[in-house]
Amino acid sequence: MRIAVYERYGPPEVVHLQEAAEPVPGATEVLVRVEASTVGASDAAGRNGTPRFARLFFGLTTPKHPVLGSDFAGVIERVGDGVTRFAPGDRVFGTLAPAMGAHAELVTIAEDAAIARIPERLTAAEAVATVDGFLTALPFLRDVAAVTPGQVVLVNGASGTVGSAAVQLARHFGATVVGVCGPANAPLVASLGADPVIDYTGEDFTEARGAYDVVFDAVGKRSFRAARRSLTAHGIYLTTVPSAAILVQWPVTRWFSRGRRAAIAFTGLRDIRLKAAELALLVELIEAGEFVPVIDRTVAFDDIAEAHRRVDTGHKAGSVVIAMSPADERAKVTPAASASETRATR
Known part of the structure; x- marks a missing residue:
């Protein structure tokens, strides 16, 4: 072979x-x-x-x-x-x-x-x-963020392998899904259930204030620090990409914060x-x-x-x-x- x-x-x-x-x-x-x-x-x-x-x-x-x-x-x-x-x-x-x-x-x-x-x-x-997108996005949204109907979930990198799966799963869980991607992929992301779709070349989603229950950065392009103010008072930021910052923010916000949190999950090791x-x-x-x-x-x-x-x-x-x-x-x-x-x- x-x-x-x-x-x-x-x-x-x-x-x-x-x-x-x-x-x-x-x-x-x-x-x-x-x-x-x-x-x-x-x-x-x-x-x-x-x-x-x-x-x-x-x-x-x-x-x-x-x-x-x-x-x-x-x-x-x-x-x-x-x-x-x-x-x-x-x-x-x-x-x-x-x-x-x-x-x-x-x-x-x-x-x-x-x-x-x-x-x-x-x-x-x-x-x-x-396979990869589903088995990655599911634990983040279901187990870590515990997405429920009526919540607003933003997916950054919504046209990628994990992002496209996250859009579909968040929609399945009853959330309103906001997708972030380039203009060429906006029709695809909309067809998966995102509404609205934000063109990252013309709009910065982090400028919103208290808008999202969940920010799922499926491509690791925006930090918790940048996205923090766009979260609701008890919102959660998720990222698939390990960094020194998130490895500190994850336990600190989980154990000591009564408000916004940051989290990462190592889904492949489950x-x-x-x-x-x-x-x-x-x-x-x-x-x-x-x-x-x-x-x-x-x-x-x-x-x-x-x-x-x-x-x-x-x-x-x-x-x-x-x-x-x-x-x-x-x-x-x-x-x-x-x-x-x-x-x-x-």
């Missing part, structure tokens, strides 16, 4: 394909022939070795996880003797996180881990595009049993038409460096998907269908 590897930190070109031995599933594992995976911000950080604290996980001087990628979608090729939930031929999707290794044509995963059958209406590319339950919820929402995939583009596995280049721009809308099969003509580097088109055909 082919895998995408890198031996040193650097630009997208350090990632290349090579042959590797096929993995063998254990007694309670399944072997998945991967049809689609994704390249996300964590993969780009791991490849580049920046910010520097990322090397605490990826390796201080050289990469210790030579195969990146956590999310996958494909078809089960073989199962272990003790597997009861799945059978060969099942279409499945899920995540290996916090482990990596999904940028490969075959992966193994325990049957009780974060793996589920792909909803009938989705392709493998569409299914894998939902117990696999939690992720498995959340993946089941994702399937329910997809089948109910309440959650749709957002794909920036689909790139052939042979061109994985191009996927990394796209992520490095910081301007993708939704997920950058890798199609593993070289024969798949849909795997050319072209933008995929928008979420608004997906909603129109569901």
Whole structure:
């Protein structure tokens, strides 16, 4: 089988394909022939070795996880003797996180881990595009912020992988959602349920006073200090990006503040049993038409460096998907269908 590897930190070109031995599933594992995976911000950080604290996980001087990628979608090729939930031929999707290794044509995963059958209406590319954003945004909004109906939730970076999922989930929880993005992606964000949509090139959302119950900075571009006055008296600021400031503000405001708070959650490190339950919820929402995939583009596995280049721009809308099969003509580097088109055909 082919895998995408890198031996040193650097630009997208350090990632290349090579042959590797096929993995063998254990007694309670399944072997998945991967049809689609994704390249996300964590993969780009791991490849580049920046910010520097990322090397605490990826390796201080050289990469210790030579195969990146956590999310996958494909078809089960073989199962272990003790597997009861799945059978060969099942279409499945899920995540290996916090482990990596999904940028490969075959992966193994325990049957009780974060793996589920792909909803009938989705392709493998569409299914894998939902995983990272959903499993990141859900704990922030449901568990940390405890979003309830009638609240106002602002999502900064609302067109990205996590941001687009956050818009849909906040809407599902009954909140009024304000999306912040560039003008090109405003129609997409509006189609996901944000109203209004703020163009960050012409308006600074932090200039509002006491407007938002939750500010979810899904791209780590605005600080708690900058966003603080835009929060209601007991509002909460959330960010996905670790920094020295937030690592201090998080416990201090949690334990000592009776007003506005700041928080971060390390969603990728959570117990696999939690992720498995959340993946089941994702399937329910997809089948109910309440959650749709957002794909920036689909790139052939042979061109994985191009996927990394796209992520490095910081301007993708939704997920950058890798199609593993070289024969798949849909795997050319072209933008995929928008979420608004997906909603129109569901």
